[in-house]
Amino acid sequence: MENIITGIQLATTPEALIAILIGLIAGQILGAIPGLTASMAVALLVPYTFYLDPWIGIPMLLGMFKGSLFGSSITAILIKTPGTPAAAATVLDGYPLAQKGKGVKAMKMALYSSVFGDTFSDVMLIFAAGFLASIALNFGPPEYTLLTGFSLLCISSLTGNSIWKGLFSVFLGMIIGMIGLDPITATPRLTFEYLELEEGIGLIPMLIGTLAVSEALRQMEQPVKKLASSTLIFSKQKIDNVVTFLEFKSTFPTIIKSSGLGTLIGAMPGLGSTIAAFLAYGEAKRSSKKPENFGKGSLEGIAASESANNAVSGSNMIPLLAFGIPGDIAAALIMGAFLIQGITLGPVVFQDNPVEIYAIFAALIVANLFNLFLGHGLIKMCKHVVTVPKRLLFPAVLVIASAGAYALRGSLFDIQLVFCFGVLGYIMMKCDIPTVPMLIGFILIPIFEENLRVTLLLGASHDLNVAFIFTRPAFVILFLIMTFTSLFILKRRKLRKLENINN
Amino acid sequence: MIINKNFHEKSLILILLSITLFFIFWIIPESIEDPENFGLQDGLNPSFAPYLVGFFAFFTLVFEYVKNHIFNPKARFASEKISFSKEFFYRSIKIIFVCLIYSFFLIETLGFYLASLIFITLLSFFLGEKRILILFFFPILLMTVVFVSFELGFNIFLPEGIILPQLSSIF
Numbered sequence: 001m002e003n004i005i006t007g008i009q010l011a012t013t014p015e016a017l018i019a020i021l022i023g024l025i026a027g028q029i030l031g032a033i034p035g036l037t038a039s040m041a042v043a044l045l046v047p048y049t050f051y052l053d054p055w056i057g058i059p060m061l062l063g064m065f066k067g068s069l070f071g072s073s074i075t076a077i078l079i080k081t082p083g084t085p086a087a088a089a090t091v092l093d094g095y096p097l098a099q100k101g102k103g104v105k106a107m108k109m110a111l112y113s114s115v116f117g118d119t120f121s122d123v124m125l126i127f128a129a130g131f132l133a134s135i136a137l138n139f140g141p142p143e144y145t146l147l148t149g150f151s152l153l154c155i156s157s158l159t160g161n162s163i164w165k166g167l168f169s170v171f172l173g174m175i176i177g178m179i180g181l182d183p184i185t186a187t188p189r190l191t192f193e194y195l196e197l198e199e200g201i202g203l204i205p206m207l208i209g210t211l212a213v214s215e216a217l218r219q220m221e222q223p224v225k226k227l228a229s230s231t232l233i234f235s236k237q238k239i240d241n242v243v244t245f246l247e248f249k250s251t252f253p254t255i256i257k258s259s260g261l262g263t264l265i266g267a268m269p270g271l272g273s274t275i276a277a278f279l280a281y282g283e284a285k286r287s288s289k290k291p292e293n294f295g296k297g298s299l300e301g302i303a304a305s306e307s308a309n310n311a312v313s314g315s316n317m318i319p320l321l322a323f324g325i326p327g328d329i330a331a332a333l334i335m336g337a338f339l340i341q342g343i344t345l346g347p348v349v350f351q352d353n354p355v356e357i358y359a360i361f362a363a364l365i366v367a368n369l370f371n372l373f374l375g376h377g378l379i380k381m382c383k384h385v386v387t388v389p390k391r392l393l394f395p396a397v398l399v400i401a402s403a404g405a406y407a408l409r410g411s412l413f414d415i416q417l418v419f420c421f422g423v424l425g426y427i428m429m430k431c432d433i434p435t436v437p438m439l440i441g442f443i444l445i446p447i448f449e450e451n452l453r454v455t456l457l458l459g460a461s462h463d464l465n466v467a468f469i470f471t472r473p474a475f476v477i478l479f480l481i482m483t484f485t486s487l488f489i490l491k492r493r494k495l496r497k498l499e500n501i502n503n
Numbered sequence: 504m505i506i507n508k509n510f511h512e513k514s515l516i517l518i519l520l521s522i523t524l525f526f527i528f529w530i531i532p533e534s535i536e537d538p539e540n541f542g543l544q545d546g547l548n549p550s551f552a553p554y555l556v557g558f559f560a561f562f563t564l565v566f567e568y569v570k571n572h573i574f575n576p577k578a579r580f581a582s583e584k585i586s587f588s589k590e591f592f593y594r595s596i597k598i599i600f601v602c603l604i605y606s607f608f609l610i611e612t613l614g615f616y617l618a619s620l621i622f623i624t625l626l627s628f629f630l631g632e633k634r635i636l637i638l639f640f641f642p643i644l645l646m647t648v649v650f651v652s653f654e655l656g657f658n659i660f661l662p663e664g665i666i667l668p669q670l671s672s673i674f
């Protein structure tokens with residue numbers, strides 16, 4: 001109890017509250033700028049958190065992430081450009097509504113459902129993460145090998161259009177993660193005697209390059225005309241600019257159902273907010289009294305996709321806090337920020353840093369409340385923000401990305417890495433190879449390799465050889481759970497394929 | 504230019520397969536020196552994990568190729584086409600070239616601020632910004648914001664470059 005109170009106090013100091021506010025404002029604005037995704041915005045901020053006090057930097061980052069998630073739905077609604085793939089489902093109804101002059105109404109609906117979905121999943125995170133972490137404390141190297149291996153498999157098979165591309169992306173990330181000194185023998189690996197590579201590839205340059213620079217390169221290849229600003233008309237009638245109580249009441253069951261679905265999906269590594277948004281959208285359409293309105297500007301459609309994709313943001317921290325495994329790229333970025341501050345997330349964090357964990361929980365809830373109030377301000381501002389010309393925006397993004405990468409280690413090599421990874425990410429995008437599995441593979445390889453090698457070492461000294469892993473109850477239970485989950489995923493993939501063929 | 508998606512996928516797999524084989528048979532042996540008499544009882548060789556990942560990548564690609572391009576060559580993407588724009592391609596090549604010059608050469612020689620001023624002006628102009636005032640003031644404004652937030656706010660000193668310190672020492 002004492003830890004909880006101290007945690008809440010830590011997250012509600014004036015400095016932390018101001019940090020959350022600044023993070024939210026910056027996140028909402030950056031998220032609302034076409035082409036700047038939520039992950040990209042957070043990736044740009046992560047290096048700076050190193051220079052801030054942990055309890056200013058981390059709440060700012062959490063605020064920024066939540067703000068940019070809502071901000072990214074604004075571009076989806078107003079200019080049919082989802083800030084993140086997760087907001088793609090919001091386009092389906094948000095954009096038609098905006099074209100009718102009801103852009104403000106659509107954005108307000110998105111704001112209310114986003115905040116509700118976010119809060120719902122944060123509450124679930126608070127209750128589930130500690131419980132799962134207490135189970136994870138019984139895990140040894142074999143269980144961790146299985147868990148990380150399974151997460152890599154899930155992420156690779158569920159991101160992108162084909163399994164082999166996801167797998168190849170994971171393998172590529174794992175190989176990049178092996179550059180540097182071997183963790184056991186300290187022998188240089190894949191460095192070609194290049195001293196700067198012996199330190200290993202930095203997470204931050206890789207994240208900034210793959211997320212921000214590659215996206216900027218992709219956007220800049222567009223014809224000159226497309227890089228100019230866009231315009232949209234907003235209705236002046238009051239009814240078109242508010243969400244009435246009746247409208248909210250009629251969508252509330254959809255919001256609750258979609259938040260639950262999003263939370264469940266977010267807790268599984270690799271599934272992510274895009275799948276949650278589309279599943280919730282499909283389910284809302286299936287169970288709606290007016291399914292014919294979907295795709296033509298239905299508030300229910302916006303509520304479903306927004307509450308589900310935001311619900312993922314809290315619950316995808318469950319595997320991160322409980323097992324130290326980031327469920328998606330957003331969690332990976334937050335993990336990076338914690339690592340910068342010297343805090344390694346995982347089951348022991350509940351024992352070693354309980355105050356910090358409760359402070360995170362408190363910061364998440366506070367950020368949701370602030371998001372609701374600030375969101376209204378953003379909606380008024382967004383008419384101007386969405387018109388920033390891309391031809392000025394993206395060169396600026398590249399310069400800020402370079403400065404951010406340099407800031408962390410003071411190394412020119414990191415700036416060069418940012419652009420190399422930017423080009424790599426761009427080529428991968430062009431080949432339709434997802435980049436997220438590569439980043440997760442890069443992050444998870446040290447845990448996976450270390451535990452795999454220890455497991456094999458333990459097996460070598462055991463009578464049953466490697467088969468000893470099946471004598472461990474925790475391993476067997478985990479193995480069964482993962483087998484059933486894999487079957488479920490395969491079945492869902494098959495269904496999706498059939499649906500695509502039918503369509 | 505229109506490309507058949509089947510052909511595109513097939514070529515991609517073959518290119519990646521060549522890279523994977525190059526990684527397994529040249530990069531790993533050339534860049535990792537395993538300690539002598541080091542084996543399973545000591546915690547496995549440093550090259551164990553790279554080989555493991557390399558072979559997994561190899562088998563994934565071979566499996567995909569055999570399954571979809573040898574046993575079932577016409578079923579997937581048979582009618583799908585990919586449009587490839589030469590204009591986009593040349594444009595992106597130019598942008599990437601400018602970015603690489605900026606990161607590998609300009610920052611090191613001219614310093615971060617001067618290099619970035621030139622970079623933003625050139626790139627914005629290339630992307631279609633023709634207003635002279637914007638081209639002049641926008642980079643200066645951005646650099647001022649970067650300077651204030653980095654050097655004054657966080658005490659982070661961005662690279663000075665080689666030329667400017669030498670010039671200042673001369674004068």
